[in-house]
Amino acid sequence: MTAGRLGRLALADFRERARRPAYVLTLAAAVGLGYLAVPDPGTRWVIMQLGDYRGRYNSAYTGTATALAGALWLTLGGFYVVRGTITRDEATGVGRLLAATPLRGPGYLAAKFLSNVMVLGSMAGVLALTAPVMQLARGESDTIEPGRLLLPFALIALPLVAVTAAAALLFDATPPLRKGLGNVIWFFVWLAVALGGQGPGAPLGGIGVHGVVASMRADMTARHLDLSGQEFSLGLTYIDRPLRTFVWDGFTPSVDFLATRLALILAAAVAALLPALWFGRFDPARGGAPPQPRPDGTPAPVAAPTAPVFTGPPRTVVRPGGAFGRLLVGELRILLRGAPRWWWAVAAAITVAGLVVPLSAVPRIVLPAAWIWPVLIWSRLGTQRHEYGVESLLGGYPAPRRRTLAEWLSGLAVTALAALTPLVRFVAAADWAGVGAWAGGALFVPSLALALGTLSRSHRLFQAGYLPLWYATANGLPLLDFMGAVRTGGHPAGPPAPAVAALSALLLGAVFATGAARRGKG
Amino acid sequence: MLELIDVSKVYRGGKRAVDHMTLRLGPGLLGLLGPNGAGKSSLMRMAATITRPTGGRILYDGVDAVARPDVLRQALGYLPQDFGVYPHLTAREFLAYLAAAKGISARAARARIDELLELVNLTEAAGRPLGGYSGGMLRRVGIAQTLLADPRVLIVDEPTAGLDPQERVRFRNLLSELAADRVVMLSTHIVSDVESVASDIAVVADGRLRRRGTPEDLLGEVAGRVWEAVVGPEQAALAQTRHPVSRAVRTADGVRLRLLAPEAPYPDAEPVAPDLEDAYLAVVHQSDNPADQWREARR
Numbered sequence: 076m077t078a079g080r081l082g083r084l085a086l087a088d089f090r091e092r093a094r095r096p097a098y099v100l101t102l103a104a105a106v107g108l109g110y111l112a113v114p115d116p117g118t119r120w121v122i123m124q125l126g127d128y129r130g131r132y133n134s135a136y137t138g139t140a141t142a143l144a145g146a147l148w149l150t151l152g153g154f155y156v157v158r159g160t161i162t163r164d165e166a167t168g169v170g171r172l173l174a175a176t177p178l179r180g181p182g183y184l185a186a187k188f189l190s191n192v193m194v195l196g197s198m199a200g201v202l203a204l205t206a207p208v209m210q211l212a213r214g215e216s217d218t219i220e221p222g223r224l225l226l227p228f229a230l231i232a233l234p235l236v237a238v239t240a241a242a243a244l245l246f247d248a249t250p251p252l253r254k255g256l257g258n259v260i261w262f263f264v265w266l267a268v269a270l271g272g273q274g275p276g277a278p279l280g281g282i283g284v285h286g287v288v289a290s291m292r293a294d295m296t297a298r299h300l301d302l303s304g305q306e307f308s309l310g311l312t313y314i315d316r317p318l319r320t321f322v323w324d325g326f327t328p329s330v331d332f333l334a335t336r337l338a339l340i341l342a343a344a345v346a347a348l349l350p351a352l353w354f355g356r357f358d359p360a361r362g363g364a365p366p367q368p369r370p371d372g373t374p375a376p377v378a379a380p381t382a383p384v385f386t387g388p389p390r391t392v393v394r395p396g397g398a399f400g401r402l403l404v405g406e407l408r409i410l411l412r413g414a415p416r417w418w419w420a421v422a423a424a425i426t427v428a429g430l431v432v433p434l435s436a437v438p439r440i441v442l443p444a445a446w447i448w449p450v451l452i453w454s455r456l457g458t459q460r461h462e463y464g465v466e467s468l469l470g471g472y473p474a475p476r477r478r479t480l481a482e483w484l485s486g487l488a489v490t491a492l493a494a495l496t497p498l499v500r501f502v503a504a505a506d507w508a509g510v511g512a513w514a515g516g517a518l519f520v521p522s523l524a525l526a527l528g529t530l531s532r533s534h535r536l537f538q539a540g541y542l543p544l545w546y547a548t549a550n551g552l553p554l555l556d557f558m559g560a561v562r563t564g565g566h567p568a569g570p571p572a573p574a575v576a577a578l579s580a581l582l583l584g585a586v587f588a589t590g591a592a593r594r595g596k597g
Numbered sequence: 598m599l600e601l602i603d604v605s606k607v608y609r610g611g612k613r614a615v616d617h618m619t620l621r622l623g624p625g626l627l628g629l630l631g632p633n634g635a636g637k638s639s640l641m642r643m644a645a646t647i648t649r650p651t652g653g654r655i656l657y658d659g660v661d662a663v664a665r666p667d668v669l670r671q672a673l674g675y676l677p678q679d680f681g682v683y684p685h686l687t688a689r690e691f692l693a694y695l696a697a698a699k700g701i702s703a704r705a706a707r708a709r710i711d712e713l714l715e716l717v718n719l720t721e722a723a724g725r726p727l728g729g730y731s732g733g734m735l736r737r738v739g740i741a742q743t744l745l746a747d748p749r750v751l752i753v754d755e756p757t758a759g760l761d762p763q764e765r766v767r768f769r770n771l772l773s774e775l776a777a778d779r780v781v782m783l784s785t786h787i788v789s790d791v792e793s794v795a796s797d798i799a800v801v802a803d804g805r806l807r808r809r810g811t812p813e814d815l816l817g818e819v820a821g822r823v824w825e826a827v828v829g830p831e832q833a834a835l836a837q838t839r840h841p842v843s844r845a846v847r848t849a850d851g852v853r854l855r856l857l858a859p860e861a862p863y864p865d866a867e868p869v870a871p872d873l874e875d876a877y878l879a880v881v882h883q884s885d886n887p888a889d890q891w892r893e894a895r896r
Contacts, residue, residue: 388716388774388775389709389712389713389747391709391712391747393701393705393745394705395700395702396701396702396703398696398697398699398700399697401693401696402694404697405693405694406694408694412683412686463681463682463683463684464679464680465681465683467647467677467679467680467681468675468677468680468695468742469695470647470675470677471647471673471674471677471752472695473667473670478698595649
């Protein structure tokens with residue numbers, strides 16, 4: 076395949092994605108991140124610090140801070156942004172058209188990889204444009220040095236863009252990873268990379284931050300600043316007092332550093348092309364997922380009856396009747412049908428664990444486990460009518476708000492049932508604060524899932540948003556604890572349950588408002 | 598009675614899909630014909646309360662269906678051109694869910710679903726997940742759901758797509774029977790689907806209602822103006838630029854053309870009895886070419 080042909084294929088794919096409204100939102104998020112990466116000198120929230128210090132906002136430090144924050148964001152959020160490119164070709168039928176052309180699997184994958192890089196690269200580009208604006212806005216240095224400003228983007232952000240683009244494609248082309256399970260797995264892979272990739276011994280230089288930190292430490296030492304106990308931190312952090320500053324004029328990359336960055340890009344390209352070994356080119360018989368799989372994941376062709384007998388209209392007299400309960404059962408079926416047996420087995424094990432573990436472990440271990448396990452089930456809320464094209468049928472049905480309510484209640488039922496035994500233990504122990512926090516969480520999770528699913532019409536937004544929220548709670552951050560897992564003196568330390576319930580009501584209100592607006596827009 | 602009064606639909610970007618169209622429908626079957634992109638589906642979606650018109654009114658038994666869509670939705674059976682299903686549900690579960698969404702009592706829903714599955718010959722397959730159904734079987738599920746609530750208004754958009762010829766004939770017969778005491782609106786670009794069942798035909802092009810009448814009315818308009826002739830390939834190519842050609846069949850003697858013209862286009866052209874396809878073509882062709890000579894000559 077010629078480079079020109081590859082470029083045209085990638086460009087067409089990029090255009091298709093860039094013309095979606097969601098793309099503008101991702102660019103806006105990049106601008107927001109650029110703002111956060113260079114915070115006001117007096118703020119208590121920072122993204123990058125070296126102990127009690129930060130660099131003065133010159134081009135080198137601003138560019139590095141923005142590029143590093145961008146690298147973290149692009150590898151997590153960016154992954155979910157570029158996910159699903161092969162699935163989309165399958166759903167739209169474009170894949171079958173391409174399959175009938177001489178385009179071979181490696182060429183198709185290379186074009187998709189390049190298109191992923193373009194999408195993520197454009198987000199990095201927006202960040203790079205935001206950096207000088209923020210440097211001037213903060214007013215600590217008026218001299219823009221393009222080389223020092225952009226070097227971190229080229230050496231840190233770009234290789235990670237390539238890695239993320241390749242990982243998204245690899246997951247898309249690997250049947251077990253192509254859906255929600257892949258999204259969940261990536262979150263934990265990202266955690267490992269973001270934390271482990273900062274160390275000096277990280278493979279291929281990790282995320283590339285080590286060389287930068289070493290350079291900063293050398294400059295601080297040269298300026299006789301006290302470095303004892305000063306740890307580098309990357310990630311949104313609350314600090315007790317504003318950071319002191321030092322002047323850092325950037326770093327000169329060593330040949331070894333450049334070589335590891337290049338190796339990372341090459342490794343990414345290899346990973347992107349690796350699925351050519353099993354990619355089925357949209358032939359369902361060769362491992363590509365059939366459009367509508369059965370619960371056990373295998374297609375079940377049903378023999379078509381040969382002679383339909385349209386004998387005449389049915390005669391049963393139709394009477395209206397209390398149908399809400401059956402609607403709720405239907406929504407529960409839609410939500411839960413398709414979950415494999417092993418999923419139910421683990422859910423049952425968590426339920427049993429809730430009964431047998433010591434009470435102190437119930438909020439800290441069992442409850443978080445119970446409320447992460449159905450993450451793929453919850454992420455279906457608000458998306459399935461659109462995903463399966465059923466909304467074109469339901470548009471002509473009465474009482475759409477009643478259906479939305481039934482859908483939310485089905486999510487609430489799943490949430491409550493998943494953590495039923497923790498509730499029983501709290502009640503038995505007369506832990507009423509725990510019961511309240513549990514109830515707040517039970518309302519919050521389906522509301523969040525339904526709201527994000529309805530707004531985005533995609534599973535990914537909830538999966539990408541809920542996992543960090545849950546992780547923060549499971550790691551003992553009380554500020555975001557929506558379920559009462561973090562305890563101080565035996566009482567939930569997170570936000571008050573009524574506040575969580577109120578937020579849930581707001582989210583539910585957003586769901587109904589979105590539905591009404593979409594129906595009104597027609 | 599379903600009334601669409603001076604209805605328009607302008608999409609974002611200024612695309613006018615439906616342009617001041619008025620249709621009043623009582624019991625009977627209205628066949629809505631038109632080329633692709635004529636505005637049929639937009640009109641059907643507005644009539645089915647899916648899409649709100651940007652102008653005009655839609656009334657069902659005098660009730661404003663735009664302001665109070667649930668009144669019409671309670672009485673409506675709608676089959677869109679494209680629709681999906683929940684692949685993990687069985688046909689029976691899917692129909693039960695839709696019956697609940699319609700607000701039908703449990704007992705009536707059970708009996709009705711049994712009848713409908715029998716009607717569309719899916720009783721045996723009713724317990725299997727819809728994900729394994731063929732396109733034609735899914736279409737039949739779609740047909741079944743339109744009849745769940747014994748609708749007084751049936752709106753079906755390209756309903757026979759995906760059905761085999763035998764199924765198409767039987768479905769048309771069913772529609773014909775239903776139309777005895779219901780409003781049935783059938784949209785298609787397959788003229789033969791309408792020809793056999795519709796007593797009332799509306800031809801739509803460029804978002805406007807171009808003609809409405811009985812099949813006999815439409816046929817009467819082209820009587821004596823349909824010709825057949827065998828010509829050479831070059832003449833055939835030329836003819837297509839001058840006249841609406843409804844058929845062109847290459848034979849050993851040349852190309853047998855069937856075309857519309859106010860008078861014999863060739864000395865050996867023979868007049869033939871028009872069919873609905875000729876009449877439809879005449880209306881659509883006139884829409885594309887308002888100053889068309891053959892129409893002018895007829896006047």
